[in-house]
């Protein structure tokens with residue numbers, strides 16, 4: 001097989017990139033190791049920055065998002081049994097975010113790709129990227145044989161460029177020699193126990209709660225489905241928590257002095273997400289480019305992961321179009337540096353939000369007071385609040 005851009009991974013990064021390239025008349029092939037149902041059901045992100053919303057619309061993938069997504073003009077910070085609303089449009093000159101689940105973004109992009117885009121191969125697992133420094137990099141992959149007997153075959157995809165959109169556990173990053181790479185990493189001694197519940201959200205905007213027992217987040221997937229998270233110790237098994245315990249703990253952490261009530265409902269899904277900050281530099285090696293979680297991970301507190309992935313693939317698609325139109329590789333050469341500027345701002349914001357709201361094991365009373373002082377500062381200073389609103393609604397694309 002031969003193509004201009006070989007894309008590894010059909011998460012939001014790979015799928016959107018395929019769409020952007022298709023719209024620009026550049027052919028691509030997407031290899032995805034899992035099956036379609038798995039990709040469409042994997043529960044993850046839910047908050048789209050203004051810039052991501054604009055990109056999806058411009059790519060022709062925003063129709064259902066505009067119909068079913070929920071525009072949010074603010075979030076609530078909750079601490080010391082008090083509530084403080086951050087008003088995004090008022091602080092950022094009109095910007096907002098959209099609540100529209102990553103599963104739905106992927107479903108929309110998959111449907112478009114299968115209808116009018118290039119090949120999107122499910123159950124096709126990339127094994128290695130070869131000759132990334134050459135003019136003709138290749139992706140070796142394994143796929144299901146046509147005879148349906150479960151046998152696997154190997155194929156080779158020859159490309160002009162390879163984009164590794166295969167997430168943190170993928171293979172693309174491994175093709176960058178260790179001697180030319182640098183990884184920056186931080187793990188956290190806690191994770192998030194996330195639930196989906198068939199109950200209308202108890203509040204019409206997201207609620208970020210700091211509590212002496214730990215962080216809690218109230219979010220939503222639709223007007224009838226709530227998504228809620230609890231900070232839990234690292235290594236927690238979701239099965240250790242029964243439904244009654246989860247609701248009781250959420251009620252404690254969201255409690256306010258004004259008698260706000262949490263709505264309970266049947267829990268349909270439970271899982272634990274570890275927290276990590278990670279950046280791989282550089283994001284390019286020869287004709288191999290890394291995008292999204294393959295190159296960087298942020299803790300979910302800032303809702304930045306999917307949005308960063310979008311920023312990367314927009315940067316790559318623009319650079320490739322520029323190359324085709326002008327013959328200049330200037331933007332492709334600047335890819336890693338351009339993306340990393342945005343990535344590090346998102347890392348900073350996600351780290352700040354995480355340390356602002358979570359209670360580290362063994363935190364001292366002094367540290368507790370500092371956290372409250374930081375929250376108090378946001379609630380009482382327009383400039384501190386604007387800093388949060390600007391970063392939350394999104395950093396500009398290059």
Ligand SMILES: Cc1cc2nc3c(=O)[nH]c(=O)nc-3n(C[C@H](O)[C@H](O)[C@H](O)COP(=O)(O)OP(=O)(O)OC[C@H]3O[C@@H](n4cnc5c(N)ncnc54)[C@H](O)[C@@H]3O)c2cc1C
Pocket residue numbers: 008009010011012013014031032033034039043044045046047048102124125126127165166167168169170171194273291292293294300302303304305306307308309
């Ligand atoms: C609980 C949770 C909540 C989150 N909330 C938010 C949020 O609100 N906002 C936000 O912006 N982000 C959020 N994120 C982060 C966001 O989900 C990720 O940053 C995003 O999925 C990154 O997209 P991606 O396409 O780079 O990678 P992925 O979504 O990980 O996709 C990678 C794809 O590559 C495939 N793949 C892997 N290896 C191979 C291989 N060898 N060959 C072929 N295919 C392969 C995988 O199967 C997968 O489909 C959250 C994450 C979690 C876990």
